[in-house]
Amino acid sequence: MTNLPNEYGQRPAKKKFKDYPTGYLHVDFAEVQTEEGKQYLFVAIDRTSKVAFAELHHRAKRVVTAEFLRRVLDKLPY
Template identity: 65%
Template sequence: MLSTEEEAVIVAFRRYTLLPLDDCLYALQPTIPHLSRSSLHRCLQRHGIGRLPDVEGDKPARKKFKAYPIGYFHIDVAEVRTEQGKLHMFVAIDRTSKFAFVELHEKATTAVSADFLRASPQCF
């Protein structure tokens, strides 16, 4: 069973990255080791984000990213609010393979950011 904090992380990660279910699972399992595909799916359904939004329709067309070689990462930090307070979600996403690396920290300091940057290449 997922805690409220874990569900908040899952929801924030999905809304931020818009990655498919399996990609979310692989990216989040190191952070939430007991996360299964079915529990992830149920969590996303519960929060109304089980399906990714359609890219066609009345929404403005998104520009495609320029083609990059594998190893070009988009790195960002997002704040995740939970019942216990807030966490900072550090995310590195390879723009070509869509592989994602995520870590949660209580503070978003320069030292934490530097540690995240040093840890990211080891995962890829």
């Protein structure tokens, strides 16, 4: 769904974000091009507090991902 006006110039109604339980994390990663070459951006967002964590890594291996998640979980206040 887009927030663009329709042919009558009306915009769709804005929806509220869904409520999430404490501890719900959205985790994602993306391949990005930097001055140093190809890297991987790891991101975790706590849906309740909206706190975000991000790190760049040269590899996207299971070990790197697991270490990233451990660091994120260690920093959360709960």
